[in-house]
Amino acid sequence: MQERQNIAVFVDYDNIEIGVKSTLRREFDVSLPLDALKERGDIVAKFAYANWSRQEPAVRQMAENAVQMVQRLPSPRGDKNGADINLALDALEMAFTHKNVNAFAIISGDSDFIPLVNKLKAYGKTIYIVGGKAFTSNILQQNCHEFISYESLLTDDVRVIPERKYVSVPPREQAAPPAAGPAPQQGGYRRGRPQPLEVAQAMPLVERALSVLQRRGVQPQLGLLKSTMKQLDPSFNERSYGASAFSEFIDRMKSAGFIQLHGTEGRYTIELLSSAASASGGAVHKKDDALPLLRQVLDIYKLDIEDGASAETVAGWMSKIHADFDMKKYGFQEFNEFLNFAQDNFMVRMEPDEQRGLTVFLGAELAPQAAEPEPQPEPVREMAAGASAAEVLAESLAEESATEAAPAAEAAPAAAEEEKPAGGRRTSSARKRTSSSTSAAKKTASSSVRRPRARKPVE
Numbered sequence: 001m002q003e004r005q006n007i008a009v010f011v012d013y014d015n016i017e018i019g020v021k022s023t024l025r026r027e028f029d030v031s032l033p034l035d036a037l038k039e040r041g042d043i044v045a046k047f048a049y050a051n052w053s054r055q056e057p058a059v060r061q062m063a064e065n066a067v068q069m070v071q072r073l074p075s076p077r078g079d080k081n082g083a084d085i086n087l088a089l090d091a092l093e094m095a096f097t098h099k100n101v102n103a104f105a106i107i108s109g110d111s112d113f114i115p116l117v118n119k120l121k122a123y124g125k126t127i128y129i130v131g132g133k134a135f136t137s138n139i140l141q142q143n144c145h146e147f148i149s150y151e152s153l154l155t156d157d158v159r160v161i162p163e164r165k166y167v168s169v170p171p172r173e174q175a176a177p178p179a180a181g182p183a184p185q186q187g188g189y190r191r192g193r194p195q196p197l198e199v200a201q202a203m204p205l206v207e208r209a210l211s212v213l214q215r216r217g218v219q220p221q222l223g224l225l226k227s228t229m230k231q232l233d234p235s236f237n238e239r240s241y242g243a244s245a246f247s248e249f250i251d252r253m254k255s256a257g258f259i260q261l262h263g264t265e266g267r268y269t270i271e272l273l274s275s276a277a278s279a280s281g282g283a284v285h286k287k288d289d290a291l292p293l294l295r296q297v298l299d300i301y302k303l304d305i306e307d308g309a310s311a312e313t314v315a316g317w318m319s320k321i322h323a324d325f326d327m328k329k330y331g332f333q334e335f336n337e338f339l340n341f342a343q344d345n346f347m348v349r350m351e352p353d354e355q356r357g358l359t360v361f362l363g364a365e366l367a368p369q370a371a372e373p374e375p376q377p378e379p380v381r382e383m384a385a386g387a388s389a390a391e392v393l394a395e396s397l398a399e400e401s402a403t404e405a406a407p408a409a410e411a412a413p414a415a416a417e418e419e420k421p422a423g424g425r426r427t428s429s430a431r432k433r434t435s436s437s438t439s440a441a442k443k444t445a446s447s448s449v450r451r452p453r454a455r456k457p458v459e
Contacts, residue, residue, distance in 0.1 A: 013049060015083070022354060049070045202253070209225055305361065312357075
């Protein structure tokens with residue numbers, strides 16, 4: 001019998017709140033991920049981290065859902081990773097002190113939690129990550145046991161307003177000056193659940209899961225197939241394909257002619273049809289195949305993106321350069337999700353903003369690097385006409401010796417001035433030291449000059 005999951009929930013409120021606002025233009029609702037986690041086990045602890053004095057509208061919903069609010073006081077030197085550190089310490093403490101807690105849910109999209117996730121997995125804990133596909137690191141999605149996308153938890157299947165058409169943006173030098181008047185309102189719309197993907201996009205994962213079960217020698221039933229697909233890809237969710245349950249997802253694949261069901265209801269076994277690979281082979285592309293297309297667009301508009309560009313602007317550039325580009329063919333429900341994937345590949349860098357939305361900059365792979373100054377060659381000493389190599393060498397050594405002796409000669413008068421008495425006359429010992437230092441410097445400078453020997457005539 002499978003052990004019941006006792007889940008401890010940790011909410012990085014600042015991260016999830018600005019992520020939902022910048023990508024979905026919505027207010028974060030903590031009840032949505034909590035309801036999804038209740039389907040997977042018992043929630044035994046709930047903590048949320050933020051500076052709650054600045055989050056007054058969210059305090060009420062946290063209290064209504066019995067979430068314990070952990071107050072985080074900002075430091076005078078900055079508060080960049082304050083919530084991450086507090087959350088990680090409390091989660092590790094609970095893993096050591098509460099043995100009954102065998103599952104942890106982290107509601108955040110920050111990739112800084114990857115070390116915490118790996119450490120909790122090493123202690124045998126089940127890890128759930130709840131975040132948006134458009135702002136949660138793909139590395140974090142692939143390293144947990146199950147990723148629950150916030151978009152799939154939304155109840156409206158259609159966008160609240162019609163999806164805007166992407167238009168091309170003129171280059172910087174041709175852009176018209178802004179008209180006088182108040183700035184237009186940004187983000188005055190809400191975005192619902194993204195449009196579903198075609199079931200053909202899931203065929204590579206289904207084929208891989210069925211081959212794994214075949215090698216294990218077990219019958220591919222519905223529940224076992226889903227758990228295997230989750231194990232291979234923690235970000236898989238049947239709602240991304242427009243299905244409310246996994247059985248509905250299987251029915252859609254059957255209607256598309258990809259699989260065949262055998263047995264009675266509740267004990268179905270799945271068989272992959274021989275024509276499934278050929279039927280889906282031409283329509284499915286890998287996510288990595290879309291990166292060269294984006295790289296070409298960023299190279300063209302490199303100057304226009306230096307100060308940052310909105311995600312809608314980059315999508316307009318993409319539609320202008322590649323008119324037949326369809327992000328769904330590469331497995332992306334939204335263009336922001338594609339940009340998030342490109343960010344994990346160091347192609348772009350995104351900064352969420354509540355007013356402007358996602359702002360896109362060039363990533364480390366494409367950002368111009370400062371050129372290092374070339375080393376200047378040392379000047380070459382020119383030989384005078386008729387001068388021999390020995391004479392040039394002697395002159396060079398004389399200059400070096402004079403340069404080394406100059407500081408000592410300059411320091412001697414200064415030391416003598418310091419030892420001058422109040423009456424203005426130097427003592428005899430000071431005069432002796434000064435004269436000896438000066439003579440030593442002259443002796444060093446003169447003795448260092450080597451005169452070339454005159455050669456004897458050859459008889």
